[in-house]
Amino acid sequence: MRLFNTMLFLTCSLFAVAVVNTTQAQETETQYPRVKAVRLDFKGFQAVSDQYVLGNIQLREGMDYSQTLVDQSLRALYKTNYFEFVEVKVEGDPKDEVVVVFELVCKYLIQQIRFNGNEEYSDSRLAAKTELETNQALDEYQVSLAADAIKEYYVDKGYPDIEVDYRLIRDDETGYATVNFDIDEGGKVKINRISFKGNASFKDKRLRKVLETKKASWISWLTGTGKFSEVKFKEDLELLRQFYRNEGFLDVVVDENLVEFDFKTEKKVRITITVDEGQRYYLGDMSVLDATIYTEDELLRQVQIAPDDAFSPESVDEAATAIREHYTSQGYLETRVRAERVPNMDSRRIDIVFRVRESEKYYVESIKVEGNTKSKSRVIVRELALRPGDVFDLKRMETSENRLKNTNYFEDVILSPETTNVPGRKDLGVAVREGRTGNFSFGAGFGSVESAVFFVELSQANFDLFNWRSGFQGDGQKFRFRASIGTSSNQIVISFEEPWLFEQRLAFGVELFRSESDYNSTEYNELRTGFEIYLRRRLFELVEARLSYRLELVDIFDVAGDSDTIDPNDGVPDTFEAAEGEEVVSKVGLTFLRDTRDNLLFTRKGNRSSILSEVAGLGGDVNYYRLEGRMAHFIPTFDTLEQSFSIVARTGTISPYGQSKEVPFYDRYYLGGPESLRGFEYRDIGPRDSDTRSDEAIGGNTYGLVSFEYLFRIAEPLGLVVFYDWGFVNSDDYDFSPSDYGDNWGIGARILLMGSPLKLDFGIPITTPDGADDGAQFNFSFGTRF
Known part of the structure; x- marks a missing residue:
């Protein structure tokens, strides 16, 4: 047996050697012809240079001929999109030298794009819709898509009868082509009225709300309403059918062929939609089958429908989902619930059976x-x-x-x-x-208070303080650096926050700042330098608490008068002159905040309320305590233009204690400007210094503010507002008397620019407090008022 295995091994080895030798011999005998030349043969005009074509061909003179390289060259040439047809021919002795000939049929190049018959829109605007360019290879399919794009643009702009054809004029000598788009605009049509026939159960006004198609109005130039689109209108008819079905009219018929278009003029049309409501169906009895974990009553308590309600397929599906979610919230993840309908056509009642297939608990x-x-x-x-x-x-x-x-x-x-x-x-x-969590930005901002400001800001929302190898990213911390310089202020802020201190839902933060400004008053400049540390935690529901400690050095300088020799006749308040110099403010604050707003920019509903208590005097040079409450409430009114009504209310008092006889003027209350009374100058509402001839406000210890605003959001980035502001500032603490109040009304705009809301407000005073300027004010600033 061993001898047989040895002989078999030797035989296999000899056979393998023989096969290898045979293969090597065949490879030695196989010879590829050499490429003597590569020649280009253009059939018709030549649209590109020889060098361009040769740059896409893999074969070169002196190389061995390779069919693989030929195939690669063909793919490269077709990929350029300059050739209609490419064929390769080989001339010469296949055992010696060959000439490789590329026969090429070029595509025409677009020399010019013309628009004929367009009166409403310019050539440049239409050209942007085509996505065609001159010197681009002519592709008739792309030209047809461009014609469709032009037509779609016109339809969207309210031209339902638009016709767009294209003509191609080719020059066989030059290889250039002219693309002509022949446009018959057909006239712009605006929807003058939308009405209904056969709608006994719902008024026209209710049905019009279902439709996306709207009639023209005085602001249609901004909102884009009043245009007729056939595609959108067909979708609206289906929305109308769904609305009726979900109101119990399961047999409703809205026939597109019965829609009437009455052209009041050539440019105005009245649309009448005929509705055949049919009979209304109602919910009958509801039951649950195959449920063993929960009782039928317990499961039916999860649904929001009841017998005798109008039958709604959508509500029934939502009820089945609610029952399933009751299971899945308890770990029965694979439970399935199917709603079976049992109709009774005589009583027009539809019974619902919720059939449950329960799963194990996970x-x-x-x-x-x-x-x-x-x-x-x-x-x-x-x-x-x-x-x-x-x-x-x-x-x-x-x-x-x-x-x-x-x-x-x-x-x-x-x-x-x-x-x-x-x-x-x-x-x-x-x-x-x-995602990207870091941000670096720089630019300029403008406001009616701070004038021009140039800034640079670096922030990282997923910061890691102790991991430079990862680029200081990945630990969920917050970091921000901002520096700004302007005509009336300059500022440096560095802040850091750890949102999960000791792996608890407790935020810890610290902020270092230096802020210099001269816009608070024309009589002095102010510099604040210091830091703040805080803890923030969600207490319950949406209420969070913030405990903070702030230490800052306040420097009042460049006072217009001379603080060493206070002169009541120099026109500068004695309060400002006496305060010139530096004071240290050391204070602790506790804030409770609840915020339920649906949108931070264009808010329609929700509430933001806060209560602040603050004590200064843990060291430092001043002693006072502050109590302040703020509230902003938003009420949606009408869905048209996303209208809403908002109420802003604020009140607060600040009191000195201990050795301090008064609160420093720079921490008192003032009103006026874009964030409070918009019909008055910034910080112009407040008590005056009775011992001087200055009209400058020196602030008060108690204030109140109420503001009403009505918003129309007429476009995605634009809203218009009408507002009324009322407020007062009194000298004494806990003096809430509104006797010396100021109020104003006005109009404004809210514009969303690069993610930030720009507020433009023109306020007109109604009642002017003593000493305040009674001229109308135009305010503009970034951010929200809340």
């Missing part, structure tokens, strides 16, 4: 995080409302997903349960995609 086995290339895993895990061992609650999983999205660290966040090998256990999978 718990969280482990948390798996992936995709976090910068952020530490703990930054992600600490935001989760689920922990290993918890009941796997889908609602808490959704809450966790929203928390991670709200950090703004990630572009994408997806949380999902993942199967494990352990019965009754699932892993919580967390997949994230890192």
